[in-house]
Amino acid sequence: MTESAHSESPEQAAYRTHCRAWLAGNLPPRPSFRLPLGPLEIATEEQLEYLCAWQKAAYSAGLVGCDYPSEYGGGGLRDCQWIANHELKAAGAPFFPNIVGLGMAAPTIVHHGTEAQKRRLLPPLLAAEEIWCQGFSEPGAGSDLANVQTFAERDAEGWRVCGHKVWTTLAHFATWMILLCRTDRGRKYEGMTYFVAPMHAGVGKGLTIRPLVKMTGELGFNEVLFDDYPISDDLRLDEVGRGWQVAMTTLLHERGAGSLVTPSSGGGVGDDNAATLGASGLVELAKRCHRAGKPASDDPRLRDAIVEMLIRERAFAQNERRAAVRGLTDHPLRLPLQHKLTLSELLQDTARLACEIEGVAATLHQTDSHAPAGGRWPHAYMNSYGFTIAAGSNEVQRNILGERVLGLAKSK
Numbered sequence: 001m002t003e004s005a006h007s008e009s010p011e012q013a014a015y016r017t018h019c020r021a022w023l024a025g026n027l028p029p030r031p032s033f034r035l036p037l038g039p040l041e042i043a044t045e046e047q048l049e050y051l052c053a054w055q056k057a058a059y060s061a062g063l064v065g066c067d068y069p070s071e072y073g074g075g076g077l078r079d080c081q082w083i084a085n086h087e088l089k090a091a092g093a094p095f096f097p098n099i100v101g102l103g104m105a106a107p108t109i110v111h112h113g114t115e116a117q118k119r120r121l122l123p124p125l126l127a128a129e130e131i132w133c134q135g136f137s138e139p140g141a142g143s144d145l146a147n148v149q150t151f152a153e154r155d156a157e158g159w160r161v162c163g164h165k166v167w168t169t170l171a172h173f174a175t176w177m178i179l180l181c182r183t184d185r186g187r188k189y190e191g192m193t194y195f196v197a198p199m200h201a202g203v204g205k206g207l208t209i210r211p212l213v214k215m216t217g218e219l220g221f222n223e224v225l226f227d228d229y230p231i232s233d234d235l236r237l238d239e240v241g242r243g244w245q246v247a248m249t250t251l252l253h254e255r256g257a258g259s260l261v262t263p264s265s266g267g268g269v270g271d272d273n274a275a276t277l278g279a280s281g282l283v284e285l286a287k288r289c290h291r292a293g294k295p296a297s298d299d300p301r302l303r304d305a306i307v308e309m310l311i312r313e314r315a316f317a318q319n320e321r322r323a324a325v326r327g328l329t330d331h332p333l334r335l336p337l338q339h340k341l342t343l344s345e346l347l348q349d350t351a352r353l354a355c356e357i358e359g360v361a362a363t364l365h366q367t368d369s370h371a372p373a374g375g376r377w378p379h380a381y382m383n384s385y386g387f388t389i390a391a392g393s394n395e396v397q398r399n400i401l402g403e404r405v406l407g408l409a410k411s412k
Contacts, residue, residue: 161229
């Protein structure tokens with residue numbers, strides 16, 4: 001019997017059995033095209049359709065949104081989503097594409113939406129029938145979220161929005177956006193209001209989406225411009241002026257510290273390189289890459305660096321287990337808030353070390369047959385910087401940990 005089985009309720013044990021049985025016969029076939037490393041890099045309709053079909057199948061089987069109330073399209077279970085996530089990861093399943101919807105929009109709607117909003121928006125979100133994007137960051141307000149200037153002004157039919165959002169992941173595919181606007185220029189924190197904004201329906205009617213090309217050559221990010229864009233008042237979440245409080249619910253879940261566990265899949269990409277992008281993959285990489293006619297694994301300096309990454313990876317996994325057990329942490333937010341910070345830096349440092357191991361071969365593109373591990377390590381390294389910035393930069397995350405967990409004085 002596994003350690004987890006000792007602490008699971010009969011309902012959870014039965015649910016784990018269901019997840020394993022379903023995954024054993026329902027993982028999607030490997031696609032004939034290359035999948036991106038994660039949802040931030042989805043660039044084509046072909047990739048999106050494959051991944052949405054996978055999320056919808058997992059949702060129909062009860063592996064997505066199982067902890068959400070059944071009246072809102074969920075499974076009506078309690079404390080089971082983490083089990084589905086564990087089994088999906090163990091199976092090497094492809095990732096879910098609706099990352100903003102699952103991790104940010106859905107919990108925010110549950111906590112702050114009206115009954116009608118929950119019933120309308122949550123089922124297609126969980127099933128990946130409607131993709132979501134996030135309208136928080138602006139050219140002059142990235143990690144300083146309280147400085148947003150996109151303005152929503154009331155009119156006879158609802159609201160008119162003018163402004164500019166940036167780094168908007170999946171906006172080019174999105175049906176909806178979670179949108180934080182200023183509605184009162186005289187008050188900073190009390191002058192913001194939170195909306196859900198239609199995307200596809202608004203293009204050409206005051207809404208413009210422009211792709212932002214990343215250094216990887218991919219188009220996952222966008223900028224979105226609002227020019228007198230109409231939004232009806234029934235698409236407002238919570239009260240006027242409470243946008244900051246609603247946004248904190250979003251960010252708490254984005255940082256992994258919210259009350260609802262985000263549905264997440266294994267992150268497999270449907271090829272033999274799927275398992276290489278962890279610290280354990282560095283060992284095999286070092287055996288295959290050569291320096292001066294010898295395997296890179298013979299270099300004692302690289303061996304030490306690989307062992308350090310393996311230790312950090314194991315420590316992260318143990319902290320995840322610890323965070324899941326109530327009463328084993330000194331502060332309820334410490335480990336959840338550390339999650340994004342430590343994971344993003346672990347992934348970045350692991351990918352950086354992989355590029356060092358590869359040496360000059362790290363300059364080869366993914367399409368080059370000579371690229372080690374299919375060229376995924378350099379790609380992962382370039383993309384890792386988005387993760388250390390998202391949900392508030394890691395510098396901001398350290399400030400939050402210092403102030404809210406350690407009780408240090410607020411930074412200025």
